[in-house]
Amino acid sequence: MKNIEKLGNFTVHDAPKYEDILQCMRCGFCLPTCPTFSLTGRERSSPRGRVALARAVSEGKLEFNQAMKEEAFFCLDCRACTTACPSGVQAGSLMEICRAQADQQQPLPKWQAGFRDFILKKMLPNPDLLETSMLPARLYQKLGIQWLVRHSKLLKLGPKWIDKAEGMMPELHQPLRQNLPHLSSATSEKRGTVAFFLGCVMTLMYAEVSRQTVRVLNHQGFDVITPKAQKCCGAPHMTEGDRETTRQLAQHNLDLFLGLDVDAIVTDCAGCGAALKEYEELLEEQEDHQRLKKFHSKIKDISEFLIEVGIHTEGLKPVNKFVTYHEPCHLCHAQGISKQPRDLIKSIPGVEFREMKEANWCCGSAATFSLKFTEASQKILDRKLDNVKNTEAEVLVTSNPGCHLQLDWGLREAEMAQPVLHLSELLGEATPD
Numbered sequence: 001m002k003n004i005e006k007l008g009n010f011t012v013h014d015a016p017k018y019e020d021i022l023q024c025m026r027c028g029f030c031l032p033t034c035p036t037f038s039l040t041g042r043e044r045s046s047p048r049g050r051v052a053l054a055r056a057v058s059e060g061k062l063e064f065n066q067a068m069k070e071e072a073f074f075c076l077d078c079r080a081c082t083t084a085c086p087s088g089v090q091a092g093s094l095m096e097i098c099r100a101q102a103d104q105q106q107p108l109p110k111w112q113a114g115f116r117d118f119i120l121k122k123m124l125p126n127p128d129l130l131e132t133s134m135l136p137a138r139l140y141q142k143l144g145i146q147w148l149v150r151h152s153k154l155l156k157l158g159p160k161w162i163d164k165a166e167g168m169m170p171e172l173h174q175p176l177r178q179n180l181p182h183l184s185s186a187t188s189e190k191r192g193t194v195a196f197f198l199g200c201v202m203t204l205m206y207a208e209v210s211r212q213t214v215r216v217l218n219h220q221g222f223d224v225i226t227p228k229a230q231k232c233c234g235a236p237h238m239t240e241g242d243r244e245t246t247r248q249l250a251q252h253n254l255d256l257f258l259g260l261d262v263d264a265i266v267t268d269c270a271g272c273g274a275a276l277k278e279y280e281e282l283l284e285e286q287e288d289h290q291r292l293k294k295f296h297s298k299i300k301d302i303s304e305f306l307i308e309v310g311i312h313t314e315g316l317k318p319v320n321k322f323v324t325y326h327e328p329c330h331l332c333h334a335q336g337i338s339k340q341p342r343d344l345i346k347s348i349p350g351v352e353f354r355e356m357k358e359a360n361w362c363c364g365s366a367a368t369f370s371l372k373f374t375e376a377s378q379k380i381l382d383r384k385l386d387n388v389k390n391t392e393a394e395v396l397v398t399s400n401p402g403c404h405l406q407l408d409w410g411l412r413e414a415e416m417a418q419p420v421l422h423l424s425e426l427l428g429e430a431t432p433d
Ligand code: SF4
Pocket: 023, 024, 025, 026, 027, 028, 029, 030, 031, 047, 048, 051, 081, 084, 085, 086, 087, 088, 089, 091
């Protein structure tokens, strides 16, 4: 480590940009929007406090110590502070970079690092291996072992995160990637061709969502190309501070999708969409800027895409339900997409939309946050569930697999009756065969 040049006490490799840190003018507008500040009341767990910590490390006034590492990982990366910040400070992204620093300066014990690297560097970049790894989980459900485990309450005796991880597991189906045709043709008058970015968590946990996305796009007049060679978007790697593997995955996906002659690259996963849109910045030192711009301009969330091209509502079946909507942070704060999903929900005949209070407040999922900080995550989730309850809606719609898992689990634990649906599933319900 001693030979590495430092920016203050950051190592040069993947260090935050000092000019970004300096943008914070300490106004505090971000404070009421930050879930971890709201929970703890601690300045260091606020966006302003986190930026101040990074600044102190940058200026050599603070070692990159355990407290800095803790705050980097305790940040939900929900980006609510960025939406609120008049200076455009990106405290969440800054904390992502600090996680990469933690990897260099405060590394995990060897066995933990080995396990993490196996998941990040071997499993996630290899879709075939990832899909095969789900087989034991599917057998666990199919053979009734899950039923026994849940009814015995055995897992309540162990660490909370194991009980929660098991409880969050939805009913698993055959992986969809290999079964989707390369080309799914439009089923109404053709309006264009799109590529579909599946997203590993979405398609492994919620294969039906991916299926409905293709069906809805086909019904709306779009040919859908699903390239089998696509890989993880890199969001989990970014979250864990492994920026090198993120870059490799980004380069692979960029080359693959830019090789297709399509009008747009559509995803139904808010987290993937945000990560794909951030390739422009991630690869700025190794890729041609025109190619990065072109790729960025083609990435569309399903809601963004359908509103841009204009959804055809004639012929849609009525869905006579009261519906509310939870905004995934990586859709509303990271991509600025807030109105489009609501407009789509309201466009479905029969739907009565019920706005919930604090719809854009995080649900407490935030990748592995919900398992690493189970108590904090539960408190954030409870606030969300109260807001859902107050709408008296029959259906809760969202559009990110992490939120979907967390909300589904939370509603079941709270014995609330609302099903959680992805926006594509709701649109799919209205789409005739
Ligand atoms: S991060 Fe932005 S909103 Fe928060 S204190 Fe700094 S300048 Fe103000």
